[in-house]
Structures are given as structure tokens and as C-alpha cells.
Amino acid sequence: MADPEKLFMVNVVTPDGLIFSHHSSIVEMRAIDGQRSVMYNHLPILTPLAIGEIKVKRSREMNNIVNHIAVSGGYFEFSNNVATIIADSAERANNIDVSRAKAARERAQNALKKAQAAHDQRSLERAQVALRRAVNRISVYNSVK
Template identity: 70%
Template sequence: MADPEKLFADPEKLFKVDVVTPNGMIYSHRGSIVDVRAIDGERSILYNHVPLLTPLVISEVKVKRSREMNSRIDHIAISGGYIEFSDNVATIIADSAERARNIDVSRAQAAKERAEKRLKEAREKHDERTEKRAAVALRRALNRISVYNTRGH
């Protein structure tokens, strides 16, 4: 007998996309394509993609909401994490994530400047541990600014 879930498969080939952080659900919609940056390169996930679990880097996640040409694309800044895809559900688990529309760009700019200052000071003191932490903070701030700027004002 056919699986009842398969009988009512989405004719538009949309699947569920969730972005979760320790603070809860940041994003939950249906999409036709999810573009992510894994540690080994770019990935595009479509309906019925093979099951997958892979680590992600600090980057932008793009979710195309439908198959139409002028479909809305949601932009989300993530601080790394993982994507798991199975049974047409994409779940992204990240330490932090922010939808482009919710990014406070002035706060992100201030974080960028603080991180640049800490990075410079750590390099002068040859403090590798602080330098690595500042470099990550800088990448996160730059990612938030970039995602904010690409959201299509």
C-alpha cells in the first residue's frame, strides 16, 4: 500500500525549512530551494534531495519560497551550525541566526568595529587565542552586514 504522506505530496514541490537556535525557532516556512554554505562548499537543497547532515560555516542561508520566477527569497545570517535534510524537511541548527529584515545594521557595524580593534590588539600582543575569537566575531559581524545589504531593500 502506498504511503499516505506520498499520496498528498506537494504538487509545487515545496518542503519545510526550519532554522533553530538555542533561543528557539527563528524561521519556519516552506520553500522550493535552500542555498547554504557547507564547510566543503555551496549546497542547494531541493524537494526530495537525498538525506543529508552537514556542518555549515558562518554565512547566508537563502530560501526561495516557491518555484515561480518572481518568488520571494528570504535571507538569513547564520553563525555556522548544521543542516539536516530528510523526508522533505530541512532543519538548520545554528548558535545564532537572524533574518535579514531583523538585523540591526548599526549594531552589526559596531560589532565589526569592536572585533577589528580586538583583532589588531591581539595581533600586536601575539595573543593567538584572542586573535582567533576576534576573527570569528569579525566574520559574524561582516556576514550580518552582508546579509542585511543583500535583502533587496
């Protein structure tokens, strides 16, 4: 008899509340120190997340569905077979308004040019972060289309 699939709970929380809660066989994410994957019975971990994509691979019973979630940083915590992602902002790929994300990318690119011309380091850093967030949202949206 085959072993039953080992699943754990994944919750994604933002200041607006719980945006995702499902069982998973593996979660892939970009931590600030590199790419990470977590499976059932992983050792406890707490790591800061970079702006990037979270991939939640669901069970075989769910036809190996992969949920794609764009996060703008935050933290990933895993303990007792529960993964919790706490992020300032997070959007499931199917909820991303790509035209809004493209407009944000355009605004960030314009702000970046102005900050470079003015030699304003603080504005430059803010524009770079805004640009990474917008590009990430577009990339996550495109990964499922």
C-alpha cells in the same frame, strides 16, 4: 497539466527557539566544505555550516520570495523533505540591526589589532570569528536593501 511545485519544509532553530518556518522550493547555504543547494526529494544529508547566508527560495505562489538568513555556523539536516538548520545564532535579514552589526565589526577589528600586537593566537582567532560574524550580518542585511 503542469506538475505542481515540489515544496518542502524549512525550519531554523536557535537556542532562543524557532526563528523561521516556511515551505521552500530550494535552500542555498555555505557548508564548511563549500556551497550547497537542496531541493525537494534530495538525499538525506547532515552537514556543518560555515558562517554565512542561508537563502530560502519560496514557492512560485509566493511570487518567488527569497528569505535571507545570517547564520553563525551550525548544522543543516535534510531528511523526509524537511530541512532543519540548527544554529547558535541566526537572524532574518529584515531583523538585523545593522548599526549594532557595524559596532560589532568595529569592536572585532580593534580586538584583532590588539591580538596581533600581543601575538596572542587565541585572542586573534576569537577576533577573526567575531569579525566574520559581524561582516556576514552586514552583508546579509545589505543583500535585501
